[in-house]
Amino acid sequence: KAGVTQTPRYLIKTRGQQVTLSCSPISGHRSVSWYQQTPGQGLQFLFEYFSETQRNKGNFPGRFSGRQFSNSRSEMNVSTLELGDSALYLCASSRGDGNNEQFFGPGTRLTVL
């Protein structure tokens, strides 16, 4: 079956702009988690959505938000972009039963200039 897809794969924005990233989970998966990866901080958990509800949230400012649709697809939004938001944003899908067996997409590489 098809894996996790993320669009776009690459994105360049300037400071102050906002950006929306999209994630399509594996068919049948109901949980989508988002992670940010930077060379300095490594992989950090942003938030998890399950059945259109945010079920868990990491330690990121309110500029980072997300949502999940009824078909389990998810979007994350970053407003008022800062240079430090340049990162690889990874989406992971899972069944959502709490077993933590997550399947990751290829990521969206965001560059903020």
Added chain:
Amino acid sequence: DAKTTQPPSMDCAEGRAANLPCNHSTISGNEYVYWYRQIHSQGPQYIIHGLKNNETNEMASLIITEDRKSSTLILPHATLRDTAVYYCIVSHQGGSEKLVFGKGMKLTVNP
């Protein structure tokens, strides 16, 4: 979540077994040990997980010590494609799903 400690890097010869150690001395009774790996420029990939019994799947074996304070991931016949950063993570099951990644360990498989 409990923290894990892994050596920063390890080398292994192609075709030999790679034994990747992980310490998790503060693991609680209901926390599982997970292993993920990330090959350069790709998203992390789930490998295996376990609670207290040894586990094996088509990718690897997981050996957890009796006191559960450490574990070893074994790749029985390492190939060049196994070169990656390997993450050992401890986490509860049930409820929300959240993985707390540490720095991981870079495994380099040499020809």
